Amino acid sequence: MSDNPLKLPAAGALRWREVVETPAVLIDLDVVERNIRRCQDQCDRLGVAIRPHIKTHKLPLLAHAQLAAGAIGITAQKIGEAEVMANEGIDDILITFNIVGERKLERLRRLAERCRLSVVADSASVIEGLARAFANASSEIDVLVECDTGMHRCGVLTPEEALNLARLISDSPGLRFAGVMTYPAPGQGNAACEWLDHAARLIREAGIETRTVSSGGTPDLYAMKRHTSLSEYRPGSYIYNDRSLVNAGACGVEDCALTVLTTVISAPADGRAIVDAGTKVLTSDLFGMSGYGMVLERPDCAVISLNEEHGRIEYAGEQASVVGELLRIVPNHACVVSNMVDSVHLVRGDYYVRAEPVAARGRIT
């Protein structure tokens, strides 16, 4: 067996402290590898396939590592993300977003000609658009019904509605009904699966093949029980983790692969330091927490407020910050942080690997 089964690059001889200008997003590949294995082990225990959501990292390199570890394919949120991943040889992609509008449907049709593609739908209107686009396509497209199991975002509201849409998909030339999926409200992962169990049973009883029953979300990943019909799990954040997941008990601080490296640029008053990371790298995501991140080197510090390019840090300890000091911040929400930068810096522990372009960043359509 290979010593490097995930085929991620090794560190060089330089330390990242000697190389990286701040602010910068660091990705520790040692932690990434551990997180990928831990998630794969958990999904193996649950008896479900894993189809990781690449919205978190947007890096073909890490999508390939997830596939090498055993994932059956990937999940993307936007056609643009899926196009980038297909360009890099990823072959099996689920887009968990209603595709609406003629231009997008045309892009979807073209993309389906060069990779195994599936999408979701939660209304007759979305299904009719897909059916129009694929009626004369060279291959059918798999369509899953999105179910609202408590998130109150997209999704049909009842298992009976899921059955109705499954029938509509099955009856539409060019479309192939593939199953049901949900993104559960955090903390409701197991209840969501019972909802999906119910919907899948109804659809199967109606004589419609239901290959895939898919849930997702890192917050509940390690608290999931085995469920009768669940066949697939689509976690995203688990590969990096973040402060919100530490707070939710889903991981420890040492499992956070993504940190924001920042420099103290001003220490103008007692107990206050200003760093060069603001909302344009950490974002304003609070996720119900107070403060904008956790300072690894200074547990006595709180990131109390951000402006666009400034972060304000208050510390209770006696040791003052000095201008030029480097700090690493574990952000509240990793997915939105890697989306802010054109490149992330891959590291292993103290050592630098290389800069990696965030290839699917900004692919919002």
Place this chain on the structure above:
Amino acid sequence: MSDNPLKLPAAGALRWREVVETPAVLIDLDVVERNIRRCQDQCDRLGVAIRPHIKTHKLPLLAHAQLAAGAIGITAQKIGEAEVMANEGIDDILITFNIVGERKLERLRRLAERCRLSVVADSASVIEGLARAFANASSEIDVLVECDTGMHRCGVLTPEEALNLARLISDSPGLRFAGVMTYPAPGQGNAACEWLDHAARLIREAGIETRTVSSGGTPDLYAMKRHTSLSEYRPGSYIYNDRSLVNAGACGVEDCALTVLTTVISAPADGRAIVDAGTKVLTSDLFGMSGYGMVLERPDCAVISLNEEHGRIEYAGEQASVVGELLRIVPNHACVVSNMVDSVHLVRGDYYVRAEPVAARGRIT
């Protein structure tokens, strides 16, 4: 006199509804031109020069328009932004950020060789770094002392400290003391100028020439009085405006040049619609308001929550949203929205102009 003094491009024959895929950031150049003129008129009335902050738009095209309207130079927050603007022929740039670290100081020194550059400092430590970098440089660099007039971010805490740093800058070979500057806390623009008046008086009484006294901020721009010593104003958001500025009374909805065009992708329950704009385009910035934007076409709507790629809209009116409906959202904070996208779409009213790359986006170092 030219009919098109700001030299911004004209609209074509197509309507943007026929061209743009969502989500998309639209910039209405008719409104931009009006906003630029209004601000220039106000600064003329105040008797101050205008040095607009390009962090809002990050577009060389609009920086040139601001200069054509009468701006004396531009303001940037990061060396990377200044480098992009210098590459596009902008000649007079103030970077309102402490430059810390050897790599950044070297970039600053190189940049100063190809444009008229000034920077700020709020501590002896920052000044010493600048002095090391410029001691043997081919030209001196202008340095302003940053003052904390109530924002509690960077800046010296008292006018006396400002004098001390002015002395240190004046005594440093390679550096030239240029004046004092602040970013005032919103609503405290006039009080901030009194603070700067005091500091400038102290420094001049010490026999040190103080050419520039500079304040900024759109929130207070149109409420500013004339001040004895104020010589320069650095507003940023005025060029686009946003919901926070409408709420603050600084502009009307019709003055908002930047909107986010979004499509309803799901209308799963009464009174709820889901659009394809989430935090990855609107951001999580709340600025103390409730909701994430103002829906132009549907004043009965509230953007009540966002996920990364989903926006949840609730409406009180009787007319339901339908899948495929296009909506424009005025975001809470325009500066962070234009920073999310690789390109914005220039429009004039209903007509499309062209896509414009956000050239200085992601230049966070």
